[in-house]
Amino acid sequence: MSEFVEAVDIEVTVNGKTYQRSVEPRLLLVEFLREELGLTGTHIGCDTSYCGACTIHMNGAPVKSCTLFAVQADGQTLTTVEGLATDAGLHxxxxxxxxxxxxxxxxxxxxxxxxxxxxxxxxxxxxxxxxxxxxxxxxxxxxxxxxxxxxxxxxxxxxxxx
Amino acid sequence: MYPAPFRYHRPDSLDAAIKLLERLGDMAKPIAGGQTLVPMLKLRMGDVNDLIDIGRLPGLAEIQINDNEARIGALATHATIAASPLAERIPSVRDCAGGIADLQVRSRGTIGGSISTGDPSTDWAPFLHTLRAVVEIQGPAGQREVAIDDFVSDAYTTVLKTGELVTAIRFPLPPPRSGGAYIGYKRAAPAYPTCAVGIQLTLDEAGVCSAARCVLSAVASTPVTSDAADAALVGTGVTEEDLKAAGELIIAAADPPEDVRGSADYKRSVLRGLFLQAGTKARQRATGETIEGSHSYV
Missing domain, CATH: 1.10.150.120 ([2Fe-2S]-binding domain)
Known part of the structure; x- marks a missing residue:
């Protein structure tokens, strides 16, 4: 397998804002949120689907973002911890x-x-x-x-x- | 942790997915919820050049109750199944679905994916032995069905051929005065069970057992059943003594691996306790009692 793999275009709505990016298929969703979108509130803990520090909501359901590829979130609606507080204050x-x-x-x-x-x-x-x-x-x-x-x-x- | 690079495909129909899997061969893998596969890819276990995302294929996540049987689409998640009318009607289904890992994993993981991995420590394949389920498979050569007993052939190995996908699981609805339970012991919620026991019973009007099916999980490379243990329960009142006797027969057929979850002897003693618990709960449910509870962990 060549080390070069074609990137995939995805569109993801996070905390009400829609982002379009081109990502490598193996990019994990948690890395996408932190590195691509700068949403560093979601933490990488164990990175083995055990600790739950990376929990976000996808279409309203809690999921571990270290155990999903960003490409799997294409077209989906996500909420991260940054989406909790509003202009009125903390959740x-x-x-x-x-x-x-x-x-x-x-x-x-x-x-x-x-x-x-x-x-x-x-x-x-x-x-x-x-x-x-x-x-x-x-x-x-x-x-x-x-x-x-x-x-x-x-x-x-x-x-x-x- | 990053998997090795792979190409990503998201076909829009089951037929297209099967054709793609057939064309790309064994270096291509289907991914549904990915809750087993993604951690394995991150550990770089196995070579995968292409991932075929089947997670959004339409019409494969339905849970139906027909006149005499239940049918669960392969893409139904553990969380959906645990909250379904089917789990309300057959509480052992909720024991299994709701006992798997934690809620985050249950949101994503699917029943079809769980049985297709053939992991000796997963819950669905062994549990479905208690209900004598049948696996519906679609592949390049069309459709076929395989009894769950024949589906997992070895650790991480199933009878699925290249290009074949599980599309649904079917089982007959248990007759009146039936009850089942599936209980595992886990070291923590997200951990795989150290071991688990499933028991399905049918009682006659006098409360005597007329049919039984028992299974052990995570204590051999495939789920462990024992015709002798099933036969030993038939004709009894499923008392503590009856369960202990039947338990010894099936536990003798187990070959628990010694690992971080415990020694073989330790696992055998956990199995004895779980067998008694599951059998008692199955009998109580068969007599109409409502009892909740699932895997236990500390």
């Missing part, structure tokens, strides 16, 4: 993680936020067990899970009130 989840010490080193946080967002979109009042199950694919090496769960509850409460 309730971001605010709750900040207020309840839901992050320590912050490395897993973008993935945790995106997995938690997917849960609250379909279940506005999750139990401890439901939250734990939801973030089972997100590893926090600071082991700060208790405060992450507390933060998700707090965000859920705020979102129910608003």
């Amino acid at each position: 309730p989840l971001q605010k709750a993680f900040s207020e309840h010490h839901g992050l320590q080193c912050g490395y897993c946080t973008p993935g945790m936020l995106m997995s938690a967002k997917a849960l609250l979109e379909r279940n506005p009042n999750p139990s401890d067990k439901e939250i734990k199950k939801q973030i089972a694919g997100n590893v926090c090496r600071c082991t700060g899970y208790q405060n992450i769960i507390k933060s998700v509850h707090a965000a859920a409460a705020e979102m129910r009130e608003s």
